[in-house]
Amino acid sequence: MQSDEVPRFSYFSSLSQKVVSSSSWEEIFSGQFTEHLQESKKTEGNVWWLDICDATEEDVNIVSQALSIHPLTEEDIITREPREKVEVFRNYYLISFQTLVTSVDNNGEKGGSNSPASIFSSTPASAGCYILVFKNGAVTFSPTGCGHISRVRDRIRRLPDPAILSSDWICYAMIDDIIDSFQPYMQAVERESEAIEDEVFIARVDDVRSLLPRVDNLRKKITHLIRCLSGKVDVLNGFIKRCQAKDKQPVFPDGDLIMYLGDVQDHLVTTMSSLSHFDEIVGRSQSNCLAQLSANNLRLSLNINEVLSKVTVLATIFVPLHMVLSPFQAILDYEIANKIPQGWVNFSISRTSPNGSWHRLERGEVQIDAAFFQGFNQDLNNADLWRKFHQKQQTPGALPALPQVDAEFLFWEMMRISRTPDPYMAPALRKLKASGKFILGALSNTVVFPDGHPYNVDESGVKGHFDFFISSAHTGLRKPDPKIYQFAIREMNRLAGEKGLGEVGASDVVFFDDIGENLKGAKKAGMRTVKVHLGRTQDAVKELERLTGLELLEGSDRARL
Structure with missing residues (x-):
């Protein structure tokens, strides 16, 4: 009965031109196999090939007894000897090569994908491949994931003249395919090294920082490939010399096979030379990256005073990071007190954008009256939004x-x-204002209170700490509308000119906010952004200290950090 397990054993004979595959020895060591072995000793030109994938110690022992394999060879295969070498014995010669193995592809086979994405997803692993060449046959011990066996069988089927096939030719084809398996990796290395070299000269500072890990990763892969190929150069050179020697062993190939091996040798040398060239390109790119970072750091150090005199802080009073506490704290307290899932109120407000009652109020489109509260109440008690929230x-x-x-x-x-x-x-903002070095602006999503309402009076004096105050309810624009950021930048630039600070661009503005979509809008406008978390305004002040060079936290406040 045929086993459902994946076949690990395969046997090919030139007499039948068929491959017998099995997951056990029973079908391989059949009467047909024994007959082929006996016939191969009598019939010139009858070639057989036995492959064992992921051989166990028991598998090696069985083959050793059947084919009189030397104990040293048996030990090398069982222990997966990593050293690449050529050894000759009375009735066969052994070639030990390390090959590349990859992960399982979509068809269940390993080593199936050679796309650049799959090649650079991880560094390929190495595994031993052992080739034993007899007079009329060959035995290969291959690792799962290399794909050499199926490709060499395809080459055998495409041979124009069946008389070319020999055990030595199978050995040559295996060596050639092992060397060829490095070609997709070399091509991927070439593309990546050229891409990095091009990007180095056009990259911005932030891009250079992201390039360095790519350069380091590529150099590791190149080093791995060179290490895998370097041993093969010595083995192949020694093998060809021993084949060409006058007193060469009878089991070694001669004639056209030596010419074929010479072609593989040239291919291997070319591949090694190309990898060394790519390594030089990547090394030069790495040096250029580091030099560019060093130059940028030096330039930043030399211009630090000018930058600090020009940097501006775009602030808002309607979030927790500035001079007043956050209204979101009131939302959180309300949810906790009324056992409402935390985040529900903010979720319902954000999901009604841009035409919810809250958003229209902040744009000054509606007044604070009974109609507003009715609409706001409907937004916060929306059954459909409640279902989406959960x-x-x-x-x-x-x-x-x-x-x-x-x-x-x-x-x-x-x-x-x-x-x-x-x-x-x-x-902190009082100290920034007192320093006179910065332009402080407030960009606030605010509301307009009814005439005569006490909240129209700025009792805390918050607005007096800012050079300008942009209110969403008065401009008809609210964050994160791109237009309100451009309006703020123009106002910053106007005030900078009045103070003799020179022209101010978006990159000179530092924008603090605790709402992600507001920060994204500011960053898209070209500003630098700082995220402030609810209840952690002291962290925002610490960031202000780093940006301005001023000490803004005092005594116990500094100790709390």
Whole structure:
């Protein structure tokens, strides 16, 4: 019965021109195999080939007894001797080569993919391939994942003259295919080295930093390939010399096979030379990367004072990183107090963008009145959004009941807490203002309170710490609309000119915010961005210290970091 296991044994005979494959020895060591072995001793031109994939110690012992293999050869194969060499014995010669093995492809075979993406996904592993050449036959011990056996069989089927086939030719074809298997890797190395060389001369500073890991990774792969091929050069040179010697062993090939081996030798030398050339290119690119980084660092060091006098901080009072506490803290407190899943309120507000009641209020399109609170209440009590929220959170069990949010109460809590000065940022901004070195601006998604409302009075004096204050409700633009960032940059540049600081571009602006989409909009506009996390404004102040060179935290505040 044929086993369902993957065939590890295959036997080919030139008499039948068929390959017998099996997962066990029973079908291989059949009467047909024994008959072929006996016939090969009598019939000139009858060639057989036995391949064993991932041979076990038992497999090697069986073959050794059947074919009188020397104990030293048996030991090399069992222990997977990694040294590449040629050894000659009474009735056969052995060639030991290391070959490349790759991972399983989609068809279940290994070593099937030679695309650049698969080649550079990881450094290929090495494994021993052992070729035993007898007078009329050959035995190969191959590793899974090399693909040499199937490719050499294809070459045999395509031979124009069957008389060319011999055990020595099978050995030559195996060696040639092992060397050829390095070609896709060499081509990938060539493409990658040329790409890196081109990118080095056009890369920006950030790109250069990302290039260095690519260069390092490529050099490791080139070194691995050179190490795998260098031993083969010595083995092949020695093999050809021994074949050409006057007192050569009878088991060694002669005639056209030596010419074929010479062609493989030339191919191997060319491959080694190309890899060495690519290594020089990558090494030169690495030196250029490091030199460019060094020059940029020196330039930055020389211009540090000019940069610090020009850098501007674009701020906002409606997020926790500035002079007042965040209204999001009021949302969090409300959710905890009312046992509402954290993040639900922010989720419902963000998902109604851009035409939700909250967004329209911040653009100044609606007033704070009963109609607004009715719409805001509908946004926060939307059953469809509640279902999507739980799908996103992947909450186990049935969908809970929609929580009832008092939109009007929550709104005024947010307004109340956002008027409380932040204990870290407020003193820091006062120091920045007092230094006179920076332009401080506020870019805020705000609302317009009704006439006569007490919140119209800036009791904390927040606005007085900024050189300009851009309100979304007054401009009709709210973050992250690209137009509001451009408006802020123009205002920065105008004030910089008045202060004699020279022209200010987007890259001179540092934008602090705690909302990801606002930061993305600022970064797209060309600004530098800093993310500030809820409850960690002292970290934002620490970043301000790094950017400005000023000490902005004091005493116990500094110790808390």
